[in-house]
Amino acid sequence: MNFEFPFGELPAVMRGPRVERRRVLVGGSAFWGTIVEAGAHAGRLRLDDGRLLDADAASTLPPVSPSKIMAVHISYSSRSIETRDRPRPTATPTYFTKPPTALNGHRGQILKPADCRYLNYEGEYAVVIGRTCRNVTPDEAWDFIEGFCPALDMGLQDFRDTDQGSMLRVKGADTLLPIGPGLVRGVNLFEQTLRTRVNGQVVQEAHIGEETIWGPHYVIADLARHITLLAGDVILMGTPCHSRSVDAGDVVECEISGLGCVSGTVVAIEAPRASALGVGHAPTDSPEVRRVALGFDERVPQWLQDNLRRAKSRGST
Amino acid sequence: MNFEFPFGELPAVMRGPRVERRRVLVGGSAFWGTIVEAGAHAGRLRLDDGRLLDADAASTLPPVSPSKIMAVHISYSSRSIETRDRPRPTATPTYFTKPPTALNGHRGQILKPADCRYLNYEGEYAVVIGRTCRNVTPDEAWDFIEGFCPALDMGLQDFRDTDQGSMLRVKGADTLLPIGPGLVRGVNLFEQTLRTRVNGQVVQEAHIGEETIWGPHYVIADLARHITLLAGDVILMGTPCHSRSVDAGDVVECEISGLGCVSGTVVAIEAPRASALGVGHAPTDSPEVRRVALGFDERVPQWLQDNLRRAKSRGST
C-alpha cells in the first residue's frame, strides 16, 4: 500500500539536518530561537535576534498555537494489547479532541483538583501541521507536516464515566497538555524511542518504528478526509502501554530520542466552587474508571514489569 | 437551588432591549452591523459605518470566532425520552466538541460526501461567551454570556461507529455548524420556541422554557469547573426530539423566536480521495448508526407525529 513505512525515500520533514525551534518567554516577551546543533555552543538556544541563552534559563512556551488539537486513541501495539478488553476495538484509528486551553509548556504545572484521584500520564509525540490540508492521500500528507514535539497527554480519569466517550473533561481540563520544549524537523521518527518517566523512573518505553500501528501520514490523510487541518494544528499520536496515575508533587517527563524531553509537575488545587454546589458530574471511583486509571500490570511486557519491580524494591518510586 | 429558573430577576443578557449584531461580507470585506428594531427601517441591517442594507442582501458570516466549540449531548426532555435506550443515561450534562473548521454561516452549504447516507439535522441555540470564565457558580455564569444564536448542529451519522463516542467525524466535518444569522442579547430565552424545518416542513419543535433540562448558566458553571472559557467560545445547547437525515438539495432551517432563523442547504460532494485508498473508517450502515440516524418515530410526541403525517399526505416533504 502507498501509505506503508519504512519508506524508499524519507520524507523531507524526517531528513536531516535536525532543526529544533523553541519559543521562550524572556522577561515578559516571547521570542523564537533555534537550538545550536554543533560546536562550542551545542545545546544552547540562539534566539533569532542573536542572543545566546542556556536553553533552560528561560520559561519555555508551547512551540505551537493550534486552532484545534486532535488525538489518536490507540496507535501503539503495546497499548492495544494492554487495553484489549476495550468495548470497541477498531481496525482504523479513532480520535478525540483537546481544547487549546489545555496547552501547557515544558516544565509546566499540571493541575490536579482536590476532589480528583486519577490523573494519568500518557507520553506521546505530537505532529504539527504546516499548511492548510484537506483531502490528501497518505503519500501527500508528509508535505503538510511542520515538525514533531514530545507531549504529555494527561487525563483526569475520575471523569471517565461522563461525556459518553468524548473525554472532554478527562482530557480537556486546563494544563493537561505539556508540549515541547521544541518543534523538531529533520529527525527520522521511526528510529526513535519514547520513554516516559515519573520522578526519574521509566514507566513507559517504546521504539516508535516497531510499535506504531498508523503513522502520521495515515492519520493526517484520515482526518483530512472531512476536516480541514490548518497551519499549527496539532495531532497527538497515542501512547504505548502503562499509563498510570500520578500524585501532587510527582514530576512526569516524556523523552523522545531525537526530539527532546518535556516535563511537568503535578500540583494540587482546590476543588471547583461549582462542584461544592452539586453542579455537574462528580469525580467518580468506578470499575471503568479504575480499569483505565490503574491499567493491567500483567499485560505490560515482562521487561517493563521487571524494571518497575526492581525500581520499586530500590524505593525509587 | 441557586441555579434554578425561572428567576426572580432576569439576568442582564436576557433583559431588553433586544440587540442583534450581524457580521456580513460586502464585496470582499467583513463588516459588523446591528439589526434595526423599530421604525421605517425595522428589520434592515445598519452597518456600523452607517450604511443601511437589506439584511439578506449580503453574505452573512458566522457572528462568532470561537477558540473552541462545546456541545451538550442532551438537554431537552423530548430528546431524552426519544433516546432513552441510550447506553449511558446521565444525571448531569455530558459534552462533546466540534472544531472551529466546522463553522458555517447562515445560508451555508452543508457538505454531504458521496459515500455517506445519514446526514442528520439538530436545531439548537448556541451560547456565546463574552469574557474569560473559570471556576464560577451558575448564579455568576450569566454575566459571562455575550449572547445567543440559532444553530444547526449537523452530523454525519455514518461515522457513528467510530471515534468511540467523541463523534469527531460525526459532528466535526467542515460546514457542519451553520450558526447565526445574528448574535442576540436582550431576549428571554426561556420564553422562546425552537422550530427546525426541512424544505419548509416543521420537523422539530420545542418551547425552550418547558423542555430545558439544564440552562446555559448551569452548563457554563459545569464546564468552567476545569476548562477556561474564552471570549467568543461557543456552547451548543442540545436539540429536542426528532433529529433525522436529510439529502442533497434539502434546505434545513432552525428558527428560534426572538433570536432568528439560520438555514443551510445540503450539497453533495465527491468522496474523499483517501477513502478510495482504504484509509480510515468507512461510512457504515449499522444498527447503531440507524438507531441514531433514523430515530424512533413512535417516541416522538403525538402532535408532532400527526403534523408530520399530515404534511407527508400533502406531499410537502
Add this chain to the structure above:
Amino acid sequence: MNFEFPFGELPAVMRGPRVERRRVLVGGSAFWGTIVEAGAHAGRLRLDDGRLLDADAASTLPPVSPSKIMAVHISYSSRSIETRDRPRPTATPTYFTKPPTALNGHRGQILKPADCRYLNYEGEYAVVIGRTCRNVTPDEAWDFIEGFCPALDMGLQDFRDTDQGSMLRVKGADTLLPIGPGLVRGVNLFEQTLRTRVNGQVVQEAHIGEETIWGPHYVIADLARHITLLAGDVILMGTPCHSRSVDAGDVVECEISGLGCVSGTVVAIEAPRASALGVGHAPTDSPEVRRVALGFDERVPQWLQDNLRRAKSRGST
C-alpha cells in the same frame, strides 16, 4: 552585493510550477482551493474538498490573515521621479503600516466618506511571509516568503495633513486594501508587468524588473533587522508613478501578469457621526494634499501621458 538581482539561480518561491491558492466564501463558509493551471478546467478553482467552481462564482476573501501589514513608501523608479520634490528623499526604503482592519477582498467595496474628495489608487504587489523571520540577510530572506498577491493600496489623501507622516488615517481606514484574488508561488516576479486600470483605462504601468529599486528580499532583511515578521504578515511593495484620485462608482483594478487581477469599486458612504460634532482632523484640501492626490502629470513618462490623452479624447475615462 549579495542582495542584487537578477539572480544566478531563481529562489524557490519564484521557480515554477505556478501555484495560485484562493480562499472563497461559498454559502457562509470559507474554503481554500487551487486554480487549475492546465487542461479542460484551466482557470477554474478546485476547492480542496474536490468541488470545481468558476473562479468568479464565489465571493473571494483576502488570501491572507496578517498580524501586521507594512508598506514601502517608494520602490519604483517612476514613482521616485514623479515625487522627487518630496521633503525627505531616501537612500534606503522607508515604511508605514496599515491596520488589518483595512483588508478587503477582490471585487471589494472601497468606502469613500461623503466629506472626502481625494481617494487615490496605488497598484502594488504584496509579499506574504511564510514563517517567523528575524535578523536575516537578503540572501536568506527569499526562503521566508510564502508568495505574492496583487493589491490596491488605497489612500484617503484628504488626511495627508494630519498624523505627521504615519498616514494612519490616509492609508488605514476600513476597506483601503483590496488584496488577491490569490496567493501565488512559482512566478518570476521580476519578469512581470503591473497595470492599474480605472474603468478599464490603464492609469499605471510598470515592468517590475526594470523599475524595482529594492526587491522583497532586501525589504524583508531591512524590516527583520528589528521587527519579527510572522507567518501571514504582509509587505506592500510600493507603486509606480501616476497615483490619482477616483470617485464613487469607479472600478479600480491592479493586474500583474503571472499573479492575477484584483479589483474594487468605490462606494460613497456618509460622513462619520463624530465628524459632525467637530471631533478630529477634518478632511482638508491643502496644497500638500493636492500635491500628492493630483500628482504631476508632466513628470509621468511620455508614453503614459499619450495613452491617457488618447483615452480621454475617446471619452473612456
Add this chain to the structure above:
Amino acid sequence: MNFEFPFGELPAVMRGPRVERRRVLVGGSAFWGTIVEAGAHAGRLRLDDGRLLDADAASTLPPVSPSKIMAVHISYSSRSIETRDRPRPTATPTYFTKPPTALNGHRGQILKPADCRYLNYEGEYAVVIGRTCRNVTPDEAWDFIEGFCPALDMGLQDFRDTDQGSMLRVKGADTLLPIGPGLVRGVNLFEQTLRTRVNGQVVQEAHIGEETIWGPHYVIADLARHITLLAGDVILMGTPCHSRSVDAGDVVECEISGLGCVSGTVVAIEAPRASALGVGHAPTDSPEVRRVALGFDERVPQWLQDNLRRAKSRGST
C-alpha cells in the same frame, strides 16, 4: 461640548469597585487572575482556578492581545510645550502605530541593538477596547473601553530620520512596548498621577486630569470615524514632557496611581546581521534625532528640573 470632562457622571469603566486582571505564566501555561483588593490577602493574585499567588512570583504576560496598537503623538500639555518647535503642531490629535510584535510584559527586557544610542522612554497609559467600535461619538465611546494599563512606549530615536514620520523602526521594534502588569477597571483616570522612573529616580510626572489635552473617549471617537476598533485593540495615550534616552542596565518604570507600575530593563544585543551588509537605514546621530532624543531641559517645568538636579547631585542617576 459633549466630549468634555470632568463629567456629570463617571462612565462605568471609571466607577468603582476597582478590578485588576492579570495574565501570568505559571510553569509553562498562561492563567488569568484578579488582584485581591482588600483583607488579609490584599495585593496578592487570585488565579481564576482558585490558586493564590504573590503577584510578583509569576512571570507577568501582557494583559492584552491586540490586533492593532495605535498611539497618540502628543496629548499632554507639558509635552506639547516641550516640543513646541515640532514642524507641524496640531489642533487635533495625531497618531502612529506599533506592531503587535512590539508587545512586552511587566519586567520585560527592552532590547537595545549595539549600533543604536538613543533608546528613549515614554511613560503612558493605554486604553484597551472591549468590543467592536466604529462610528461612535465621544459620549458613546466610554462604553467600548475594557480598561486601562500602564505602559512604556519605548523608541529607538536613532531611526528618527527614516520612515518619513511613520516611526515604524523608531517605535515598532520588538520589545518596545512593556504593558501591564494588569488591565484595570473602576478607577477614575483623571484623578491619577503618572510617574516614570529610571533606576528609581522620577524623570516624568504628570497629573492626568490636569495635563490631558484629549481624553480616551475623544481619541476613540476620532479613530473610529474611519477605522473599526476590535476587542483587545490598544491605544497609547501619549506621554508628558521629559522623554530621554536610557542605557543598557537601566531599569525604567511607569507607575500610575490606581493602575499600577510596569517596568522594563534595557538589555544590549548585537547589531542586526543585515546592517553589517549595508542593508537599510543606519542608526543616525543627526540634529533631528538629538532634538527628540535629548529634548529641551530648559522647557521642562522648574520643579522637575530642580528634582532632577538634586537627584544628580546625590549621584542617584
